[in-house]
Amino acid sequence: MIPREILDKIDENRTRYVEELLGFLRIPSISTYSHHAADVRRAADWVLHHLKRIGFQAKICRTERHPVVLAHSLVHPDAPTLLIYGHYDVQPPEPLEEWISPPFSPSIRDGCVYARGASDDKGQLFTYLKAMEAVLAVAGNLPINVKLLVEGEEEIGSPSLGRFLVEHRDELQCDAIAISDSSQFGQGIPAITYALRGLCYLQVDLQGPRFDLHSGSFGGLVANPVQVLAEILAGLKTLDGRVAIPGFYDDVVDLDQQEREMMDALKLDEDALKEYLGVDELTGEPGYSPFERKTARPTLDVNGIWGGFSGEGAKTIIPARAGAKVSMRLVPNQKPEKINRLFSDFVHSMTPRGIKLEITELHGATPVLIQRDHAVMKAASRAIEIGFGRTPVHVREGISIPVVNLFEELLEPESILMLGWGSPDDGTHSPNERFHLDDFHRGIRAVAALLYEMKGA
Numbered sequence: 453m454i455p456r457e458i459l460d461k462i463d464e465n466r467t468r469y470v471e472e473l474l475g476f477l478r479i480p481s482i483s484t485y486s487h488h489a490a491d492v493r494r495a496a497d498w499v500l501h502h503l504k505r506i507g508f509q510a511k512i513c514r515t516e517r518h519p520v521v522l523a524h525s526l527v528h529p530d531a532p533t534l535l536i537y538g539h540y541d542v543q544p545p546e547p548l549e550e551w552i553s554p555p556f557s558p559s560i561r562d563g564c565v566y567a568r569g570a571s572d573d574k575g576q577l578f579t580y581l582k583a584m585e586a587v588l589a590v591a592g593n594l595p596i597n598v599k600l601l602v603e604g605e606e607e608i609g610s611p612s613l614g615r616f617l618v619e620h621r622d623e624l625q626c627d628a629i630a631i632s633d634s635s636q637f638g639q640g641i642p643a644i645t646y647a648l649r650g651l652c653y654l655q656v657d658l659q660g661p662r663f664d665l666h667s668g669s670f671g672g673l674v675a676n677p678v679q680v681l682a683e684i685l686a687g688l689k690t691l692d693g694r695v696a697i698p699g700f701y702d703d704v705v706d707l708d709q710q711e712r713e714m715m716d717a718l719k720l721d722e723d724a725l726k727e728y729l730g731v732d733e734l735t736g737e738p739g740y741s742p743f744e745r746k747t748a749r750p751t752l753d754v755n756g757i758w759g760g761f762s763g764e765g766a767k768t769i770i771p772a773r774a775g776a777k778v779s780m781r782l783v784p785n786q787k788p789e790k791i792n793r794l795f796s797d798f799v800h801s802m803t804p805r806g807i808k809l810e811i812t813e814l815h816g817a818t819p820v821l822i823q824r825d826h827a828v829m830k831a832a833s834r835a836i837e838i839g840f841g842r843t844p845v846h847v848r849e850g851i852s853i854p855v856v857n858l859f860e861e862l863l864e865p866e867s868i869l870m871l872g873w874g875s876p877d878d879g880t881h882s883p884n885e886r887f888h889l890d891d892f893h894r895g896i897r898a899v900a901a902l903l904y905e906m907k908g909a
């Protein structure tokens with residue numbers, strides 16, 4: 453159990469922690485813009501110096517693009533080791549005119565700090581630093597071994613991380629990993645995420661005649677690629693919303709009864725969701741609730757489609773080409789390689805003679821499902837209760853976080869904790885991103901408590 457003095461220390465220093473966070477938020481560490489590379493580097497240095505100041509051994513590791521900050525504070529070889537992951541890079545802030553206060557001039561209003569990166573992920577990451585600062589200041593040592601990996605390429609898809617983990621595998625050995633980059637279920641309703649969906653993203657290109665043809669001179673002679681594409685896409689799903697690719701659902705692990713009850717109890721506000729989305733109906737696979745459908749069921753979506761003439765007026769042609777981008781979100785135990793193959797076989801079977809088909813795989817991620825009753829999860833639950841005054845709910849997330857796959861494969865930890873103190877309406881990636889200062893404070897308390905709860909776990 454965490455000593456009372458540490459929680460008191462955190463409470464006493466609340467204002468200072470916020471002031472320090474503002475300094476971090478002022479750095480425009482936008483990883484996708486090459487003209488901000490020096491700022492990204494400055495943010496890495498900021499994290500490095502901060503870690504050194506609170507008592508960590510820390511270093512900067514170069515990658516092909518943006519650096520990784522590695523740090524550790526080790527107490528004893530027999531103590532459990534927690535690896536903490538976060539990112540110091542941020543998304544671009546545009547459109548700038550929609551920000552009430554400028555994205556890199558943090559401003560405090562209605563109990564929140566507004567800035568790009570406030571919630572995703574600088575504010576959340578900083579809770580770990582401040583929690584460990586408080587523990588080190590009061591106790592002199594952390595109760596467990598802690599390693600930190602803070603990257604600067606998350607928002608561009610972590611292109612260097614795979615290689616980095618292979619090269620630093622031994623250095624990063626750990627028992628559990630805490631990913632500080634997800635969110636609460638609702639503001640003030642903390643959550644532990646125990647599952648993520650996987651992803652298959654493909655491009656379909658169809659080629660008919662060599663060039664666009666006069667539809668009067670040649671209509672009736674050749675297959676029309678736009679028509680064929682429409683038929684293929686329509687064939688991918690049944691009218692009632694199931695994916696029609698043969699074998700698609702074969703490996704899906706269905707929700708167990710306890711999970712369904714847990715999700716029902718969470719009471720997703722469907723009316724609020726409809727209003728937010730601007731739709732008068734939520735639709736999808738029959739037999740599952742909207743909450744189940746958006747987190748625990750696999751989906752298929754057409755992301756975009758092109759082909760033929762769509763300019764002003766009319767142009768009488770048979771188009772030469774058509775194409776579409778299609779993504780599928782996968783759930784445990786679907787395998788991206790197998791789903792890619794089933795998709796490709798099915799689309800080939802629907803493509804008539806006279807049309808050339810090309811399928812390109814663009815993105816992939818394996819679904820993640822983490823054991824909910826692992827001792828480390830229970831420790832996290834107790835810690836969050838200390839920090840937030842209520843036990844967290846356990847949720848599946850519909851999104852994919854590819855770094856979690858990398859961690860599972862390369863580091864093989866006993867458990868992965870996906871914890872987040874942000875709220876779903878923090879506006880991450882949007883104008884006026886914010887982070888509730890209460891959540892910032894409660895997050896710091898929860899992290900400090902986690903280190904103690906993990907000691908015996």
Ligand code: BES
Nearest residue numbers: 572606607608609633634635849851852
């Ligand atoms: N922190 C988010 C991921 C996230 C969002 C977790 C919502 C939990 C709830 C992360 O920074 C992110 O934005 N990831 C990107 C990755 C992409 C840029 C490769 C994403 O999900 O779009």
Ligand code: MN
Nearest residue numbers: 572573606633
């Ligand atoms: Mn993030």
Ligand code: MN
Nearest residue numbers: 543572607880
């Ligand atoms: Mn993000």
